[in-house]
Amino acid sequence: xxxxxxxxxxxxxxxxxxxxAKQIDYHVMGYYPIxxxxxxxxxLDQMGADGEHHISLMAAEGEHSAAxxxxxxxxxxxxxxxxxxxxxxxxxxEQLPVQSGTRMPMVLNVACRTVSGPLSIxxxxxxxMYALNAGWxxxxxxxxxxxxxxxxxxxxxxxxxxxxxxxxxxxxFTSHQKRNxxxxxxxEDVRAFLGPCRREVTALDPERPVTIGSYMxxxxxxxxxxxxxxxxxxxxxxxxxxxxxxxxxxxxxxxxVPSHRAGDxxxxxxxxxxxxxxxxxxxxxxxxxxxxxxxxxxxxxxxFPADEVAALCRNAKTVLMADRQDSYGAGGGNMTLELRAALxxxxxxxxxxxxxxxxxxxxxxxxxxxxxxxxxxxxxxxEFDYLGVYPGEEGFTPEPYFKPVAGAAAAxxxxxCVADGDALRVEGGRVNETTAMPxxxxxxxxxxxxCGIPVNVNLLLRGIExxxxxxxxxxxxxxxxxxYPKTAFKVPYVHNLFQNGAATLAGLAEMYHQxxxxxxxxxxxxxxxxxxxDGGLDIGMGSALGTALRGDHVILFEYDNGGYxxxxxxxxxxxxKGARSATSHLGPEQYGKRFxxxxxxxxxxxxxxxxxxxxxxxxxxxxxxxxxKAQYYAARRGTAYVKCLSACPLNWGDKPSTERKxxxxxxxxxxxxxxxxxxxxxxxxxxxxxxxxxxPVVDWLAMMGRTRHLKEAAYRDVVADIQAEVDRRWAxxxxxxxxxxx
Numbered sequence: 001x002x003x004x005x006x007x008x009x010x011x012x013x014x015x016x017x018x019x020x021a022k023q024i025d026y027h028v029m030g031y032y033p034i035x036x037x038x039x040x041x042x043x044l045d046q047m048g049a050d051g052e053h054h055i056s057l058m059a060a061e062g063e064h065s066a067a068x069x070x071x072x073x074x075x076x077x078x079x080x081x082x083x084x085x086x087x088x089x090x091x092x093x094e095q096l097p098v099q100s101g102t103r104m105p106m107v108l109n110v111a112c113r114t115v116s117g118p119l120s121i122x123x124x125x126x127x128x129m130y131a132l133n134a135g136w137x138x139x140x141x142x143x144x145x146x147x148x149x150x151x152x153x154x155x156x157x158x159x160x161x162x163x164x165x166x167x168x169x170x171x172x173f174t175s176h177q178k179r180n181x182x183x184x185x186x187x188e189d190v191r192a193f194l195g196p197c198r199r200e201v202t203a204l205d206p207e208r209p210v211t212i213g214s215y216m217x218x219x220x221x222x223x224x225x226x227x228x229x230x231x232x233x234x235x236x237x238x239x240x241x242x243x244x245x246x247x248x249x250x251x252x253x254x255x256x257v258p259s260h261r262a263g264d265x266x267x268x269x270x271x272x273x274x275x276x277x278x279x280x281x282x283x284x285x286x287x288x289x290x291x292x293x294x295x296x297x298x299x300x301x302x303x304f305p306a307d308e309v310a311a312l313c314r315n316a317k318t319v320l321m322a323d324r325q326d327s328y329g330a331g332g333g334n335m336t337l338e339l340r341a342a343l344x345x346x347x348x349x350x351x352x353x354x355x356x357x358x359x360x361x362x363x364x365x366x367x368x369x370x371x372x373x374x375x376x377x378x379x380x381x382x383e384f385d386y387l388g389v390y391p392g393e394e395g396f397t398p399e400p401y402f403k404p405v406a407g408a409a410a411a412x413x414x415x416x417c418v419a420d421g422d423a424l425r426v427e428g429g430r431v432n433e434t435t436a437m438p439x440x441x442x443x444x445x446x447x448x449x450x451c452g453i454p455v456n457v458n459l460l461l462r463g464i465e466x467x468x469x470x471x472x473x474x475x476x477x478x479x480x481x482x483x484y485p486k487t488a489f490k491v492p493y494v495h496n497l498f499q500n501g502a503a504t505l506a507g508l509a510e511m512y513h514q515x516x517x518x519x520x521x522x523x524x525x526x527x528x529x530x531x532x533x534d535g536g537l538d539i540g541m542g543s544a545l546g547t548a549l550r551g552d553h554v555i556l557f558e559y560d561n562g563g564y565x566x567x568x569x570x571x572x573x574x575x576x577k578g579a580r581s582a583t584s585h586l587g588p589e590q591y592g593k594r595f596x597x598x599x600x601x602x603x604x605x606x607x608x609x610x611x612x613x614x615x616x617x618x619x620x621x622x623x624x625x626x627x628x629k630a631q632y633y634a635a636r637r638g639t640a641y642v643k644c645l646s647a648c649p650l651n652w653g654d655k656p657s658t659e660r661k662x663x664x665x666x667x668x669x670x671x672x673x674x675x676x677x678x679x680x681x682x683x684x685x686x687x688x689x690x691x692x693x694x695x696p697v698v699d700w701l702a703m704m705g706r707t708r709h710l711k712e713a714a715y716r717d718v719v720a721d722i723q724a725e726v727d728r729r730w731a732x733x734x735x736x737x738x739x740x741x742x
Contacts, residue, residue, distance in 0.1 A: 653705015
């Protein structure tokens with residue numbers, strides 16, 4: 001195989017993963033945005049909008065479904081790609097053994113990140129270790145160059161073995177740091193290296209139908225897993241072969257156990273990923289001082305190269321294994337446990353030490369690597385420890401930042417709901433009066449100027465009398481209000497991840513009621529409110545629907561800012577059709593988001609819950625009255641759902657000073673109509689047609705940078721589609737309001 005022409009790019013690991021995928025020209029990418037892997041889908045979307053590849057990028061509503069998209073696409077016999085991180089990998093984890101157990105090849109990039117909780121978006125290896133038993137080949141790239149190279153090698157390995165492959169690398173280190181890297185000049189050379197995609201078994205051959213994913217009893221399951229074992233053992237031969245073929249093509253050679261000055265070393269340090277290069281510098285300094293030290297890493301975690309590790313360490317007196325994660329209670333991280341097993345299998349009796357380092361993205365400096373190496377010369381050093389921990393302050397008692405809003409302070413009697421026949425009437429709730437309600441969310445948070453989240457949360461809470469417990473799903477609202485060790489909340493607060501907020505709050509509310517019944521808590525009422533946005537009711541919709549169907553006594557409050565804003569504005573299912581985002585670019589082949597926004601209030605109403613309402617900061621009195629009603633129904637009848645349109649100047653591309661007008665225009669064009677559904681009866685809260693204020697939807701779209709392009713003649717058909725859909729939804733809403741059984 002002759003070397004092929006290459007060119008130099010100054011790119012990050014994420015950019016190079018996307019570039020490799022573009023050159024491969026995968027058939028399908030199922031994905032869901034999660035930091036720090038999100039950029040891979042963003043870059044591919046931009047290249048797709050520019051016509052540089054033919055990959056179908058399918059935005060799922062969560063990582064579990066993204067993995068399902070990939071599995072289904074792989075069963076169709078084509079080439080499949082994905083990228084994820086952290087809890088996204090864990091959410092998809094159930095699907096990983098399905099893919100490997102049915103022998104469906106694909107490539108999954110994992111930009112490794114801390115697993116929550118508590119929530120941290122920084123890089124360590126705690127996510128990847130959950131995948132060790134999933135039956136996937138796992139390659140670990142220590143540099144942006146290796147990310148590119150391993151993505152090309154990984155697909156070839158996957159298709160030779162009929163096994164899926166993970167290409168892992170350090171989140172925010174390798175994923176975001178730019179380096180000079182070589183890539184093939186011609187996409188055709190990449191595709192020639194891979195060869196054509198040939199699959200013997202697919203679900204798309206009606207002339208030769210097959211069943212993929214049979215139910216198996218014990219003997220057959222045993223044989224299936226044995227065949228998976230044999231395939232992984234075959235990978236021990238295939239990975240070096242593919243690396244050798246790639247070296248001949250590119251001039252870049254990779255081994256499964258790279259090392260630096262390890263041959264005659266008395267002391268060896270193991271680190272994984274980008275830390276390897278830092279440790280190399282420390283090794284060179286200590287060698288200058290006469291200390292015989294070395295360092296090694298792994299290019300493949302599965303299959304684990306036990307024989308190669310034992311051979312490398314044969315002359316060492318001490319081996320220190322440094323893990324960027326911990327297998328709690330096991331006396332070391334996962335790599336420590338496997339390396340020790342490899343040394344024992346190889347008959348080595350050298351001293352072994354284990355250290356956990358770099359959790360939560362803590363930087364790893366040359367001095368840290370030096371400290372680890374020098375530890376090996378200390379005969380009294382403990383066998384296991386953490387690097388860089390520090391003691392807390394003894395006797396420290398945290399002081400509250402604010403006086404709690406509870407009891408009488410939380411119930412000034414500003415609003416009251418009164419049953420009036422079949423109707424529910426709100427007394428009080430006037431805007432000027434409710435300013436007397438203490439803010440449960442304090443000012444001084446870190447939200448962007450003009451952000452609608454604190455405005456809307458406080459508007460909602462102005463209509464809620466009495467004690468409140470809040471649960472925030474992950475999102476901008478959570479991140480900007482709870483930077484440890486501070487909090488902006490004057491009431492009890494809980495956080496859980498996107499996909500499970502409603503169920504978590506339901507469990508908390510039920511515990512409250514059960515403890516009251518048993519006399520463990522005093523009598524009284526607490527209103528339990530989930531606050532969700534930033535796509536939280538895409539990935540968390542199943543949990544919210546389950547809560548509504550059970551009728552748990554909680555309020556589900558959605559601030560709809562029309563995108564995944566906390567990860568840099570990727571499209572969500574609530575993003576307007578035609579809107580520009582980081583995963584719905586403009587270009588010759590794309591006009592922004594390609595499908596209509598989700599009608600979440602109607603979806604929730606279909607569960608039969610007692611109260612559904614939409615509200616907007618442009619109509620504050622209506623907002624406050626609906627909050628009071630939501631509290632009434634949640635306490636007496638079951639789940640209440642309230643949705644507001646929430647401004648995001650940074651990503652909408654408008655000005656903070658104009659946001660109320662922008663929100664008002666969304667209401668006036670009926671893109672975001674104001675209404676409520678009480679016990680199945682729909683009523684309009686505001687009809688812009690009757691007041692003569694109704695405007696075309698393009699007038700609203702033109703107010704924001706993300707959709708301003710739609711006023712151009714080239715997008716006339718797109719705007720017509722949007723207007724037709726908005727009109728259809730508005731007409732159906734009016735029909736429901738006019739007919740009590742609709």
